[in-house]
Amino acid sequence: MRTGAAVEVAGLVKRYGAKTAVDGLDLSVGEGTVTAILGPNGAGKTTTVETCEGYRRPDGGTVRVLGLDPVAQSGLLRPRVGVMLQSGGVYSGARAHEMLRHVAGLHAHPLDVNVLIERLGLGGCGRTVYRRLSGGQQQRLSLAMAVVGRPELVFLDEPTAGLDPQARRATWELVRELRSDGVTVVLTTHYMDEAEELADDVAIVDAGKVIAQGAPEKLCRGGAENTLRFTGRPGLDLTSLLKALPANTAAAELTPGGYRLTGTVDPQLLATVTSWCAQNGVLPDRISVERRTLEDVFLELTGKELRS
Numbered sequence: 001m002r003t004g005a006a007v008e009v010a011g012l013v014k015r016y017g018a019k020t021a022v023d024g025l026d027l028s029v030g031e032g033t034v035t036a037i038l039g040p041n042g043a044g045k046t047t048t049v050e051t052c053e054g055y056r057r058p059d060g061g062t063v064r065v066l067g068l069d070p071v072a073q074s075g076l077l078r079p080r081v082g083v084m085l086q087s088g089g090v091y092s093g094a095r096a097h098e099m100l101r102h103v104a105g106l107h108a109h110p111l112d113v114n115v116l117i118e119r120l121g122l123g124g125c126g127r128t129v130y131r132r133l134s135g136g137q138q139q140r141l142s143l144a145m146a147v148v149g150r151p152e153l154v155f156l157d158e159p160t161a162g163l164d165p166q167a168r169r170a171t172w173e174l175v176r177e178l179r180s181d182g183v184t185v186v187l188t189t190h191y192m193d194e195a196e197e198l199a200d201d202v203a204i205v206d207a208g209k210v211i212a213q214g215a216p217e218k219l220c221r222g223g224a225e226n227t228l229r230f231t232g233r234p235g236l237d238l239t240s241l242l243k244a245l246p247a248n249t250a251a252a253e254l255t256p257g258g259y260r261l262t263g264t265v266d267p268q269l270l271a272t273v274t275s276w277c278a279q280n281g282v283l284p285d286r287i288s289v290e291r292r293t294l295e296d297v298f299l300e301l302t303g304k305e306l307r308s
């Protein structure tokens with residue numbers, strides 16, 4: 001992995017009339033990494049990405065993409081950056097393969113178009129005009145157009161939204177290949193498993209700001225607690241168990257004989273619980289440690305209520 005920043009966003013502000021969509025957002029994307037931008041509906045993800053792509057002019061702050069200003073230096077940037085928009089961004093009367101070949105022809109060293117068509121399962125829709133393609137085919141064609149020019153950096157806005165599982169896997173595979181070829185990938189997604197699978201770095205955006213950024217494992221490890229569950233005979237004396245455990249541990253009997261401990265679940269805590277069980281003649285049928293998932297972290301940080 002290389003080290004510099006492919007994208008540097010500092011204090012970005014973007015308003016639509018009275019609505020502040022992006023509100024002082026800071027984001028740094030390392031070269032050659034895959035960064036996933038997560039956030040509730042309306043958090044400002046698309047606006048941020050579109051500003052990085054040069055489609056929107058910031059109202060405040062600075063944006064640098066491959067060291068360039070995406071609005072003032074768009075001519076220099078366009079050939080080096082691939083873009084997959086949420087809305088497709090493709091002329092609706094164009095035939096699928098013609099369009100892809102046309103885009104390939106604009107670049108000095110494009111990927112092999114036929115291979116890409118095969119990879120993304122677009123073989124059967126070559127003569128179909130864009131507006132008559134299925135939603136999933138449109139998505140895959142937009143992805144193909146974003147990558148065919150061998151860009152240094154690709155922005156993918158919800159690349160797998162609405163795709164079937166096969167197309168989703170094919171898209172993930174392509175993203176992994178881009179990464180191993182040293183391409184920087186910035187994607188937005190609502191799928192936590194996608195971020196966990198693909199991303200070196202995750203940025204969680206809420207109300208126009210990045211509220212957490214880091215490797216998925218790091219985000220899941222840090223902060224709040226993990227859970228240990230065990231089953232034993234009903235009615236165990238949890239007050240006695242808690243006396244043996246660190247002060248930040250909580251215990252509950254959720255169902256008769258089904259216990260849940262939350263707190264700093266580490267090897268020491270597990271050892272203390274099993275030793276307490278031994279001292280009290282309890283043989284747990286089952287004992288398990290549950291780590292927080294990215295979805296848990298996301299919901300903890302952004303809350304559970306629906307966004308308008």
Ligand SMILES: Nc1ncnc2c1ncn2[C@@H]1O[C@H](COP(=O)(O)OP(=O)(O)OP(=O)(O)O)[C@@H](O)[C@H]1O
Nearest residue numbers: 016019020021039040041042043044045046047048
């Ligand atoms: N062209 C526009 N004109 C007016 N308001 C807009 C426009 N585009 C976006 N907004 C508003 O700006 C806010 C941020 O929108 P944005 O599309 O950037 O969010 P998002 O995080 O990508 O959301 P989603 O997950 O739903 O795609 C929202 O409140 C949205 O309604």
